[in-house]
Structures are given as C-alpha cells and as structure tokens.
Amino acid sequence: MTGSRPAPAVTPRSAFYWSSGQDGTLRIARCQTCGFWLHPPRPVCPRCRGRDVAPEPVSGRGTVWSWTITRHRLAPDLQPPYVIAEVELVEQPGLRLISTVVGDDDLTVGQSVSVAFEPVGDVYVPVFVP
Amino acid sequence: MKVEEQAVISGVGWSQIGRRLHRDPLELAADACLAAIHDAGLTADEIDGVSTYPGRLGSTPGITGAGVDDVRSLLGLELSWHTGGVELAGQLGSVVNAVLAVGAGLAHHVLCFRSVWESTAQDVAAGGRAELVAASSHESVQWGRPYGAGYATYGALALQRYLYESGATRAQLAQIAVVSRANAGHNPLAVYREPITVADYLDARMISDPLCLYDCDVPVDGCIAVIVSRSGSPADGAKAVRIEALGSASGVRRSADMMWARTDLKPSDVDVAELYDGFSIYAVRWLEALRLVPPNETGAFVESGRQIALDGELPLNTGGGQLSAGRLHGYGPLLEACRQLRGDAGAHQVPGRPDVAVVSSGAEHFSSCLLLRR
Numbered sequence: 001m002t003g004s005r006p007a008p009a010v011t012p013r014s015a016f017y018w019s020s021g022q023d024g025t026l027r028i029a030r031c032q033t034c035g036f037w038l039h040p041p042r043p044v045c046p047r048c049r050g051r052d053v054a055p056e057p058v059s060g061r062g063t064v065w066s067w068t069i070t071r072h073r074l075a076p077d078l079q080p081p082y083v084i085a086e087v088e089l090v091e092q093p094g095l096r097l098i099s100t101v102v103g104d105d106d107l108t109v110g111q112s113v114s115v116a117f118e119p120v121g122d123v124y125v126p127v128f129v130p
Numbered sequence: 131m132k133v134e135e136q137a138v139i140s141g142v143g144w145s146q147i148g149r150r151l152h153r154d155p156l157e158l159a160a161d162a163c164l165a166a167i168h169d170a171g172l173t174a175d176e177i178d179g180v181s182t183y184p185g186r187l188g189s190t191p192g193i194t195g196a197g198v199d200d201v202r203s204l205l206g207l208e209l210s211w212h213t214g215g216v217e218l219a220g221q222l223g224s225v226v227n228a229v230l231a232v233g234a235g236l237a238h239h240v241l242c243f244r245s246v247w248e249s250t251a252q253d254v255a256a257g258g259r260a261e262l263v264a265a266s267s268h269e270s271v272q273w274g275r276p277y278g279a280g281y282a283t284y285g286a287l288a289l290q291r292y293l294y295e296s297g298a299t300r301a302q303l304a305q306i307a308v309v310s311r312a313n314a315g316h317n318p319l320a321v322y323r324e325p326i327t328v329a330d331y332l333d334a335r336m337i338s339d340p341l342c343l344y345d346c347d348v349p350v351d352g353c354i355a356v357i358v359s360r361s362g363s364p365a366d367g368a369k370a371v372r373i374e375a376l377g378s379a380s381g382v383r384r385s386a387d388m389m390w391a392r393t394d395l396k397p398s399d400v401d402v403a404e405l406y407d408g409f410s411i412y413a414v415r416w417l418e419a420l421r422l423v424p425p426n427e428t429g430a431f432v433e434s435g436r437q438i439a440l441d442g443e444l445p446l447n448t449g450g451g452q453l454s455a456g457r458l459h460g461y462g463p464l465l466e467a468c469r470q471l472r473g474d475a476g477a478h479q480v481p482g483r484p485d486v487a488v489v490s491s492g493a494e495h496f497s498s499c500l501l502l503r504r
Contacts, residue, residue, distance in 0.1 A: 009272040066291040069339040074280025109294040
C-alpha cells in the first residue's frame with residue numbers, strides 16, 4: 001500500500017472507537033444489561049433493546065473471517081495493492097470488523113490475528129497483525 | 131385470495147441500453163415507460179400508479195436517471211398512488227410494492243421502472259467510481275474508509291468466504307460468468323457479447339482477490355419498465371405474466387423462504403432462474419437460498435456449464451445477467467423472465483417455453499424475489 005491511510009469520519013457514536021488505540025486497547029460497544037457486543041456502535045442493544053450501551057475493552061484477538069487483496073483502485077487516496085480483512089473478534093461469534101492485516105499478504109481464513117494501531121491524524125486506526 | 135393473484139405483469143418495455151450513451155436520461159426513461167404502456171395495450175392516461183427504485187437521490191450521481199416525479203411530469207401522468215425509495219426490499223421491492231398497491235385497490239395500472247445513468251455519470255465525473263463511492267456519506271461506507279474498502283471489497287470478502295466454506299474453486303464458479311456471456315451473445319440488448327472461456331476468466335484482471343473483472347456487473351445507461359395491472363382488467367391478456375409468489379423479507383434466505391411458503395410450487399418446478407448478480411457470488415447465494423442448489427454445492431453444480439446453459443436443467447441468467455447485459459438492477463432479470471415466459475426472448479429463448487421463472491434482486495438485508503408463471 002502506498003499513499004496515506006484516509007482518516008475515518010469521526011462521529012459522536014464512533015469517536016471512542018477511533019481514539020481507543022491511544023492506550024493500545026481496542027474498545028467495542030457493549031450492552032451493560034445483557035452483555036451483548038455490538039459493532040458498529042449503536043445506542044440500543046439489538047438483543048435485549050437495553051439503552052445502557054457503553055464501550056468496553058476487548059482482548060484485541062480474533063480470527064480472519066475473510067480477506068481480499070485490493071488490486072483495482074477503489075478509494076481515491078490509496079494505491080493498490082493492499083489487504084482488507086474482515087476479522088471476527090474472539091469475544092462473540094459474529095462480532096466482525098472491517099480492517100486490514102499488515103505484515104502478511106498471504107492470509108488464510110481462520111488464521112489468528114491480534115490488534116495493533118496506526119496513528120492517522122488525531123485518530124488511531126485499528127489494524128491487525130498475524 | 132392472496133395478493134399475488136390480484137395483479138399481473140401486463141407489459142414490459144426497455145430503452146436503448148449501453149455504455150456511455152451520453153443521452154438524456156429522461157429520454158431513456160420515456161422510451162422504456164411508453165414501450166411498456168404500449169405493450170400492455172394501455173395508454174398513458176390509464177396509468178394511475180408509479181413505483182421505482184431508488185428514486186431521486188442526492189448522492190451517487192447516475193444511480194438514478196429518473197425518479198418518480200420526473201416520470202410523472204415527463205409523461206403527464208395523473209397518479210392515485212406512487213412510491214420510490216432506496217430502502218425497499220431490494221430493487222424489485224418496487225414491483226412488490228406495486229403488487230400490494232394494486233391488491234389494495236389504490237391503483238389499477240402501476241408503471242414500475244428502473245432507470246440508470248451510471249455509465250455516463252462516471253464518464254462525466256473525473257476519477258469515476260472511486261470518487262462516487264468516497265462521496266457517499268452512509269455510515270457503513272465510512273467504517274471501511276481508512277482501509278480503502280469499496281463495493282467490490284464486500285463482493286470479494288463474500289466470495290473468499292464462500293470458497294473457504296464450500297471448497298468450490300474459482301475455475302468451477304467461472305462458469306457463471308462464462309455461461310452468462312454465452313447467453314448475452316444471443317441477446318442484442320446485452321452490452322458485452324463476445325464469448326469468454328474459463329481460461330479467460332482465470333486470466334482476467336483481479337479487482338479484489340479473489341474477485342476478478344468478470345465477477346463484476348457492468349454500469350450502463352438505460353431504463354427498463356414493467357406494468358403491474360389488476361388481474362382481470364383489459365390489460366390482463368394473453369401476454370400477461372402471473373405472479374405466483376413474492377418474497378420481500380430482510381435477507382436473501384428469508385426472502386426465498388417467504389416466497390416458497392406462499393406457493394405450492396417447489397424449487398424443482400423452476401424452469402428458468404434470473405438471479406441478481408451484481409457480483410457473481412450473489413447469484414451463488416441466491417441459487418442456494420432459493421434451494422435450487424443444495425448449500426455449498428454450487429461449484430459442482432455449475433462446473434460443466436451444462437446445467438445452467440440455455441438448454442440445461444436450470445437455465446441461469448439467460449439474457450446475460452448484469453455481468454454481461456448491464457446493471458439494470460434487478461429489472462434486467464425481471465424483463466428477461468417475462469420474455470422467457472411469454473416465449474418472445476428471440477435467439478436466447480429457452481427451448482420448450484418455460485412455465486415457471488424465478489427472479490431475484492438485492493443482497494444482504496435488502497432483497498426480494500418473485501416466482502412468476504405464464
């Protein structure tokens with residue numbers, strides 16, 4: 001990948017996610033009533049409809065659910081090739097993030113990865129490493 | 131009486147369809163809509179409903195060539211009911227809504243259309259598609275932005291996961307693109323008509339591994355329209371296509387299950403399948419969701435290309451699909467299904483005129499399907 005990673009659009013709901021890496025910890029929204037993790041973060045738990053949803057630290061460990069090497073220019077600021085991976089966090093089946101895996105472009109589905117962060121402007125973009 | 135029995139597809143029409151036509155999109159919409167009205171044996175004065183997907187949008191230039199009000203004012207229609215929106219049950223949700231409106235007695239003849247102008251819009255917008263996607267403000271797009279994700283990313287991730295779960299190979303699934311292209315060769319409306327082989331597919335430029343160029347549908351300019359009329363009305367003539375069952379649930383599998391729950395017909399009764407193929411993997415998902423192929427067995431099913439060919443046991447995307455005929459967003463498959471059932475598909479007519487066709491549109495949580503018969 002060449003070119004600088006574009007900064008995400010930070011909204012009041014997503015701000016905690018993009019700043020979470022400041023202390024090296026990934027945080028995900030979690031229902032404080034029933035314990036369900038939800039991503040993207042929303043103000044209501046889709047399982048119990050509880051309104052008490054708050055960010056909580058996660059282990060940062062996960063597995064590669066699927067992955068792709070982008071060859072064709074899909075984003076204005078990034079020059080292919082680059083990897084995009086969908087990572088399922090160990091905390092909950094189906095808790096999956098769109099991210100990337102750096103330092104390995106020959107991934108396998110199911111492979112274990114763990115989170116790292118890349119500073120981009122004022123935010124910390126979660127990426128994964130093998 | 132179920133609502134499907136109260137409506138028929140009484141007419142179909144289409145405009146010129148092609149790449150970078152640089153024609154006024156309203157002209158294309160008028161061509162398709164007036165052709166469909168004429169085909170139904172109606173006049174524009176008799177149209178009292180309009181339904182479209184996605185209608186006028188502020189973002190993503192070209193995704194809509196004409197909206198509800200464009201067509202109302204363009205054709206001087208006096209409407210008792212209309213709808214257009216992006217959050218329908220897939221692109222064919224616009225037809226589902228028309229069936230419901232006719233069934234509820236809100237309209238007698240609903241003009242349903244899908245108008246696209248993407249090819250010219252991309253030509254006009256410097257930089258093309260990447261900028262169009264980047265300009266989208268939808269939250270789901272923004273979450274992928276730091277990683278450079280685009281629409282093709284999601285097709286690629288779905289395909290990679292399917293290859294892993296099913297054990298299918300790219301060489302097997304290549305037949306979806308190869309057979310679609312062979313069918314397009316018989317369809318004068320299709321934009322890409324030169325045959326391709328499995329070897330061509332495997333050599334094709336990668337868009338996002340393992341998704342290659344031939345797995346992606348092609349943006350076009352054009353419009354397709356159908357008329358949904360009340361059963362038993364004068365428009366319900368010999369050419370009318372009957373709606374056996376509809377599925378409009380949130381999700382491909384749920385839509386398919388809903389559709390089958392509304393009919394006594396079975397997957398084995400389907401003579402021809404016109405399935406949404408924005409990316410070829412979506413056609414695979416629909417094949418399995420509709421229970422036309424057992425889960426994870428599409429690779430083996432399509433491998434020879436014979437089963438899904440025009441003269442095969444389950445002809446698939448007989449006009450070329452969106453992969454080769456162009457992204458008319460569900461309306462291409464719908465037009466093709468109607469023409470097959472009417473027996474007027476010309477050189478790409480399935481032998482022995484089919485009785486039952488299934489059409490699908492959409493992916494993920496925006497999806498719909500229709501079981502049609504003559």
